[in-house]
Amino acid sequence: xTERKKLFAATFLTSAILAxxxxxxxxxxxxxxxxxxxxWKQQFAGEAKAKGIGANTISALMxxxxxxxxxxxxxxxxxxxxSLDAFLAKRGGAAIVSKGRQLKASQGALFASIQQRYGVPPxxxxxxxxxxxxxxxxxxxxxxxxxxxxxxxxCRRSEYFTxxxxxxxxxxxxxxxxxxxxxxxxxxxGQTQFMPKAxxxxxxxxxxxxxxxxxxxxxxxxxxxxxxGAGYQPGEPNFAAIQAWNAAGVYQKAIAxxxxxxxxGE
Numbered sequence: 675x676t677e678r679k680k681l682f683a684a685t686f687l688t689s690a691i692l693a694x695x696x697x698x699x700x701x702x703x704x705x706x707x708x709x710x711x712x713x714w715k716q717q718f719a720g721e722a723k724a725k726g727i728g729a730n731t732i733s734a735l736m737x738x739x740x741x742x743x744x745x746x747x748x749x750x751x752x753x754x755x756x757s758l759d760a761f762l763a764k765r766g767g768a769a770i771v772s773k774g775r776q777l778k779a780s781q782g783a784l785f786a787s788i789q790q791r792y793g794v795p796p797x798x799x800x801x802x803x804x805x806x807x808x809x810x811x812x813x814x815x816x817x818x819x820x821x822x823x824x825x826x827x828x829c830r831r832s833e834y835f836t837x838x839x840x841x842x843x844x845x846x847x848x849x850x851x852x853x854x855x856x857x858x859x860x861x862x863x864g865q866t867q868f869m870p871k872a873x874x875x876x877x878x879x880x881x882x883x884x885x886x887x888x889x890x891x892x893x894x895x896x897x898x899x900x901x902x903g904a905g906y907q908p909g910e911p912n913f914a915a916i917q918a919w920n921a922a923g924v925y926q927k928a929i930a931x932x933x934x935x936x937x938x939g940e
Contacts, residue, residue, distance in 0.1 A: 702714045711740040791889070792893060793900060800933070801928075801932035805932070806865075835861075837871055865884045
């Protein structure tokens with residue numbers, strides 16, 4: 675064997691060994707149906723244990739069922755392709771603005787405190803609150819852990835939801851969330867629908883409480899570049915913070931418009 679071939683053989687062998695021993699090679703394998711979910715959980719449980727997740731929390735993960743309703747919802751998010759007018763009509767934009775103005779007046783002390791602390795005015799916070807849960811009336815009734823675990827297993831966005839699954843497991847370990855926590859289809863929880871990673875980074879208390887959820891939402895916006903006193907319509911400095919909250923363009927424009935109307939603009 676020539677020296678060049680020996681070098682090639684050695685390089686190939688080293689690459690093969692690294693591939694077999696890399697974390698990615700050992701990662702639990704995603705799937706696209708319920709059939710592989712039990713096996714994935716078994717693999718993922720070993721990874722979670724190695725990362726320090728507690729035994730009781732891992733047991734809770736192992737007890738979850740494949741959330742078919744979550745998969746169906748994830749495949750059917752058609753409202754985000756609507757025009758702004760159609761989206762607002764579908765989501766009850768006029769009712770959100772009307773109720774939002776009432777809440778701004780009746781809970782003025784709360785919103786003044788939030789604005790003083792984070793620089794975020796009531797309008798966009800109230801718009802998010804109304805859009806996400808109808809001001810707390812529709813927080814979802816899905817098992818949060820099952821929803822996020824199913825999406826972490828599903829190949830469509832496995833990497834994204836795996837990060838949220840680890841965050842959810844940490845929150846359960848710490849007692850911040852319960853293994854039986856209920857939420858929306860993608861695992862969002864609380865009055866303004868936080869995902870687990872966002873709870874870890876920006877949560878300021880029990881998010882089922884409206885005051886905590888609104889403070890946490892303002893904390894999120896401020897951390898994502900909100901500048902006190904600047905505008906938040908498309909093209910203005912604070913619109914980027916609204917974009918960080920939700921990736922759908924029509925949602926972003928709806929929040930900005932409703933927020934302006936709640937804050938007293940037209």
